[in-house]
Amino acid sequence: MTETQFGFDTLAIHAGAQPDPATGARATPIYQTTSFVFDDTDHAADLFALRAFGNIYTRLMNPTTAVLESKVAALEGGTAALATASGHAAQLLVFHALMNPGDEFVAVRQLYGGSINQFNHSFKSFGWNVVWADADDVSTIAAAVSDKTKAIFIESVANPGGRVTDISAISAIAKKAGVPLIVDNTLASPWLCKPLEHGADIVLHSLTKFLGGHGNSMGGIIVDGGNFDWAKDGKYPMLSEPNASYNGMVMYETFGNIAFAITCRVLGLRDLGPAISPTNSFNILTGMETLSLRMERHCSNALKVAEWLQNHDAVEYVNYAGLKDSPHYDLHQKYCPRGAGAVFTFGLKGGFEAGVKCVSSVNLFSHLANVGDTRSLIIHPASTTHSQLTPEQLVQAGANPEILRLSIGIEDVADIIADLDQALS
Numbered sequence: 001m002t003e004t005q006f007g008f009d010t011l012a013i014h015a016g017a018q019p020d021p022a023t024g025a026r027a028t029p030i031y032q033t034t035s036f037v038f039d040d041t042d043h044a045a046d047l048f049a050l051r052a053f054g055n056i057y058t059r060l061m062n063p064t065t066a067v068l069e070s071k072v073a074a075l076e077g078g079t080a081a082l083a084t085a086s087g088h089a090a091q092l093l094v095f096h097a098l099m100n101p102g103d104e105f106v107a108v109r110q111l112y113g114g115s116i117n118q119f120n121h122s123f124k125s126f127g128w129n130v131v132w133a134d135a136d137d138v139s140t141i142a143a144a145v146s147d148k149t150k151a152i153f154i155e156s157v158a159n160p161g162g163r164v165t166d167i168s169a170i171s172a173i174a175k176k177a178g179v180p181l182i183v184d185n186t187l188a189s190p191w192l193c194k195p196l197e198h199g200a201d202i203v204l205h206s207l208t209k210f211l212g213g214h215g216n217s218m219g220g221i222i223v224d225g226g227n228f229d230w231a232k233d234g235k236y237p238m239l240s241e242p243n244a245s246y247n248g249m250v251m252y253e254t255f256g257n258i259a260f261a262i263t264c265r266v267l268g269l270r271d272l273g274p275a276i277s278p279t280n281s282f283n284i285l286t287g288m289e290t291l292s293l294r295m296e297r298h299c300s301n302a303l304k305v306a307e308w309l310q311n312h313d314a315v316e317y318v319n320y321a322g323l324k325d326s327p328h329y330d331l332h333q334k335y336c337p338r339g340a341g342a343v344f345t346f347g348l349k350g351g352f353e354a355g356v357k358c359v360s361s362v363n364l365f366s367h368l369a370n371v372g373d374t375r376s377l378i379i380h381p382a383s384t385t386h387s388q389l390t391p392e393q394l395v396q397a398g399a400n401p402e403i404l405r406l407s408i409g410i411e412d413v414a415d416i417i418a419d420l421d422q423a424l425s
């Protein structure tokens with residue numbers, strides 16, 4: 001099967017998956033096992049020395065998870081992928097491969113609140129220093145680059161503001177600086193946007209959101225774009241220098257265009273340990289088979305809800321890149337023309353109080369801290385996901401006190417609107 005000839009919807013179902021060689025099972029089985037028997041002692045030695053690929057132990061790889069990894073790599077157009085226990089674990093492993101204490105990376109402020117916390121606090125404690133810039137003014141990104149910079153980090157469609165980032169303009173800055181551009185593509189999913197086609201080098205997802213899509217399993221994934229030259233100027237010793245824990249093997253020399261994914265697996269995942277459970281991989285694989293159908297409905301519902309909110313008396317403004325008067329409308333047309341996603345924010349005239357009241361009055365909507373579920377979800381970021389941020393950071397992250405965040409589900413849109421209507425009145 002030459003998978004590159006197939007369209008996106010076909011790949012979402014078939015990429016990476018074959019009838020199970022052991023049993024003929026058509027759906028990918030859940031290989032719920034911690035470990036795998038070696039053929040003989042030579043085979044075991046080859047696996048441990050990375051002279052042969054194969055299953056050893058589920059912390060490192062697992063056949064159910066391998067199908068998930070191949071599928072996401074195919075949908076994103078990458079060379080290889082590595083699944084992890086959560087989106088944040090994927091971020092940890094990416095930076096672990098790139099950073100040494102004292103190094104810097106540039107990130108834009110318009111990010112998922114959890115990423116802002118991870119970068120500001122836990123990463124700082126490792127000596128990995130974030131330098132913040134503004135996604136809406138790419139000159140601030142160029143200005144934030146120094147000779148200590150090892151990467152630039154953005155989201156394609158950003159959480160929570162429903163905004164779209166100018167990936168190719170930022171890629172040009174990364175190329176000039178000689179550092180990889182890392183794109184968190186969680187809110188777009190590859191159905192809406194493929195960052196590697198716009199110059200990204202590494203793509204990340206929280207599989208917990210649209211790829212799994214049903215709000216039932218945590219997961220994350222790292223996709224290797226396969227194009228970055230890790231040896232060029234010695235900035236990335238974990239990739240370009242002999243590795244003492246693999247008898248002096250040089251990852252980039254040995255693994256070429258999949259070296260980044262392999263390094264995250266055999267050094268990051270091996271030593272730090274945030275492996276995804278095979279059952280979660282199975283749940284996410286099942287969800288991904290309907291990714292296109294779900295995203296199409298998510299986006300069309302979201303646009304209708306955004307348009308309806310825009311005309312509602314209680315609503316001050318709606319931040320959704322799919323609306324023609326949005327400052328991000330042109331970027332949405334460029335990077336994700338099939339839709340502007342399902343997550344966006346709106347501001348209530350009644351401020352913080354009105355926000356809290358609306359969240360407590362919904363029935364069909366669930367009040368919770370997730371996005372990308374089949375169900376419609378609502379949250380008040382300022383008092384929850386973004387509550388650890390200072391008032392200034394709240395505004396910079398697009399989480400002002402009067403703002404509510406919606407993740408529009410795939411229910412009947414009339415029912416979604418009716419629920420908001422009764423909550424707002």
Ligand SMILES: *Cc1c(COP(=O)(O)O)cnc(C)c1O
Nearest residue numbers: 086087088112159186206208219
């Ligand atoms: C949820 C989310 C994450 C973190 O993923 P987890 O699976 O919750 O660890 C990162 N980025 C974005 C955009 C997210 O929505």
